[in-house]
Amino acid sequence: MIDTSASFSSDYQEARSKFLHEATAAGGVVDSMSHPERGPDGRPLFTDVAAFGLDQADKVLVLISGTHGAEGFCGSGAQIDLLRRGEIARLPKDVGILMIHGINPYGFAWLRRVTNENIDLNRNWIDFNQPRPQNPNYAELHASICPPKWNSETQNASGQAIKSYTEKHGFAALQQAISGGQYDHPDGLFFGGTAPSWSRLTQERIFSNYLAQASRVAVIDYHSALGPWGFAEQIMVVPRSSKQFKRAAKWYGSAVTSVCDGASSASEIGGSGVAAAPDLLPNAEVTCMAFEVGTVSPLEVLFAMQADCWLHAHGDPQSAEAAPIKAEIRRCFYGDTDDWKGMVTGQSLLAVRQALVGLTS
Structure with missing residues (x-):
């Protein structure tokens, strides 16, 4: 029996060590991108990538943790749990998985939601050649x-x-x-920046290097904080009338929400990574979903x-x-209890299996 709590970590360095160990053990092709800053302990920071079956797959599931650094506890735990459960060995032959661990490693290590530039990565994906949005x-x-x-x-x-x-x-x-x-x-x-951040540029390179051959891509971007304790809301940033939303609802079920109609716990925003993903992969059918696990109250x-x-x-x-x-940042973004961790991994496992079926349907 899998000890769910063992998939989670007390800090960024422990999470990274577990991820690299489990990804290597599962046969992943692992690469690491060095961040220009260091963590509070003086140790270097990295965004790590593990690719499984991409050499023979044109359908790829992408799992991203740490977009909002301190929320990396949630996504990292979900990724490691999938590896420890042996899900990679059950992949369909023509489907691969790309795991991006700690895309904002600075925020993860320093217990910040933002990057080292104080940028909210999910507000940074705009065209900076155009006038910046006003608020x-x-x-x-x-x-x-x-x-x-x-x-x-x-x-x-x-x-x-x-x-x-x-x-x-x-x-x-x-x-x-x-x-x-x-x-x-x-x-x-919620500062969106004045130029692309290190994390955005790194994610762009990862998508270009690993997904250029893909014809169908599903993205699950793990987040935490909004919503009831332990409940994973599946959030789309496109209207319900769009093909992408209808496809996601078919895969994940009718509980999928959209920020476009006020039904989601999240606000409608510009510059999100899941909204930008289809533009990064113009030759692929892309289905993006934010997996948001609730913790404490919004205030x-x-x-x-x-x-x-x-x-x-x-x-x-x-x-x-x-x-x-x-300590309060950690409490607000990481439900460090067995029940919360079990809810994260159980709902993540279901969503991943649904995405894999959707990609092959």
């Missing part, structure tokens, strides 16, 4: 939610600003204003992100005051 609603809130000091006074003022905005516009409007993405405040939340997550944003913009992330902030 005046975020601009209205920025000074309140990202103050230069983080103490009881500024926290109370921030909470009041959030409460007032919610009372005036509603919680959905608040969530859209803050998490919809912004490109004018580099020290703020708890927001407060933790505010504190972490302040810490890296104005504080010292390796000081004593950083410890409780990092």
Whole structure:
């Protein structure tokens, strides 16, 4: 019997070690891309790739962990669990699997949702040759939610600003204003950047190197935080009327949601990786889904992100005051309990098997 909890890790380095061990044992072709920064322990950081059966497959399932660094605990655990269960040995002959582990290794190691550039990778996939999107609603809130000091006074003022905005516009409007993405405040939340990040460029190279031959591609991008405890929402970023959504609903079932109609726990955003994937693979039929596992309440997550944003913009992330902030980030993005881990791996296993059937249908 598989010990599900053993597939999860206490930190980035442990997760990477487990992934490399299990991927090699399963016969994967492994490659590692070195990140320019180092982790809090001074050790180097890598995005690791494991390819299975791609030399004879034109249908490929891509599994991505760590798009939002601290959410890597969830995706890494799911990837390692699949390897430990022997799922690779049961692949159809004409289907391959590409696992991308820690696409944002800096965020994973430092317990940050963002990259070393303070970029939200899922807001970074825009055309920077065009004018950057504007978000005046975020601009209205920025000074309140990202103050230069983080103490009881500024926290109370921030909470009041959030409460007032919610009372005036509603919680959905608040969530859209803050998490919809912004490109004018580099020290703020959900910053999309002013150019492609290291992680985006690395993912582009991985797709080009490994998926150029594919005619059908399915992408599952693992996330955590939004939604009820342990429940994995399967989120699409295309309208329900689109061929991609209808295909995904046929594969995964009627519970698949779309950010385009307000039915999802996630906001409609620009610059997401799953939205960009079809453009990276113009010769393939691409079906992308974000696998979002719930943890705690949205306001708890927001407060933790505010504190972490302040810490890296104005504080010292390796000081004593950083410890409780990092502990809260970890709690909000990683349900470090046996029941949560079991829910992650069980729902992931089902989704992966459904995707493999869908690719061959």
